[in-house]
Amino acid sequence: NAGVTQTPKFQVLKTGQSMTLQCAQDMNHEYMSWYRQDPGMGLRLIHYSVGAGITDQGEVPNGYNVSRSTTEDFPLRLLSAAPSQTSVYFCASSRPAAANYGYTFGSGTRLTVV
Amino acid sequence: DAKTTQPTSMDCAEGRAANLPCNHSTISGNEYVYWYRQIHSQGPQYIIHGLKNNETNEMASLIITEDRKSSTLILPHATLRDTAVYYCIVRTQGAQKLVFGQGTRLTINP
Numbered sequence: 001n002a003g004v005t006q007t008p009k010f011q012v013l014k015t016g017q018s019m020t021l022q023c024a025q026d027m028n029h030e031y032m033s034w035y036r037q038d039p040g041m042g043l044r045l046i047h048y049s050v051g052a053g054i055t056d057q058g059e060v061p062n063g064y065n066v067s068r069s070t071t072e073d074f075p076l077r078l079l080s081a082a083p084s085q086t087s088v089y090f091c092a093s094s095r096p097a098a099a100n101y102g103y104t105f106g107s108g109t110r111l112t113v114v
Numbered sequence: 115d116a117k118t119t120q121p122t123s124m125d126c127a128e129g130r131a132a133n134l135p136c137n138h139s140t141i142s143g144n145e146y147v148y149w150y151r152q153i154h155s156q157g158p159q160y161i162i163h164g165l166k167n168n169e170t171n172e173m174a175s176l177i178i179t180e181d182r183k184s185s186t187l188i189l190p191h192a193t194l195r196d197t198a199v200y201y202c203i204v205r206t207q208g209a210q211k212l213v214f215g216q217g218t219r220l221t222i223n224p
Contacts, residue, residue: 033211033212035214042214042215043212045211048210050210058211088155092158092212102148102150102160102163103150103160103212105159108156
């Protein structure tokens with residue numbers, strides 16, 4: 001049982017490049033989310049999903065796309081990287097809220113855009 | 115979701131109980147209080163949550179006042195490994211979002 005797995009752990013991009021941050025969970029959690037954390041700040045919600053085929057925007061969705069084709073995977077796509085997207089990205093998953101469980105977070109992807 | 119207020123930082127001696135306060139004066143009846151912590155640059159870790167009653171698990175205890183306007187997370191015997199940023203979050207049952215504030219930076223001193 002690996003929990004929430006994020007890849008890569010570190011990435012450096014040039015401005016304008018695109019890439020996909022991977023997130024996979026093996027707990028059969030329906031809820032999945034992406035957060036970003038800038039230095040000295042709390043986490044901010046980018047996008048979230050309540051199940052396969054269903055996604056929605058969080059606080060800071062601009063510049064990011066998501067899709068949820070399976071329960072296990074929730075990739076985050078940066079279409080044209082900008083220096084403002086330099087951050088640590090965390091993926092999280094949870095059982096349906098009706099069960100009122102806490103979220104399990106991945107270990108993060110540290111992204112630098114130069 | 116209601117807003118929470120936490121002290122920016124706190125210190126505690128190793129082996130003593132660490133008591134972390136949180137104010138959530140605008141909390142509504144269907145909102146739960148959650149606590150997470152983030153050790154160094156790792157992903158946040160769920161600690162405990164509660165609605166009205168006090169809760170205890172293997173990590174901590176959560177004390178919620180009768181009017182539910184504030185709560186306290188208690189780490190009964192703090193160790194150096196408990197040094198982290200602790201986040202108090204109020205969340206409606208069924209809500210997808212977790213809204214993180216600045217949290218309390220707890221430092222456990224030898």
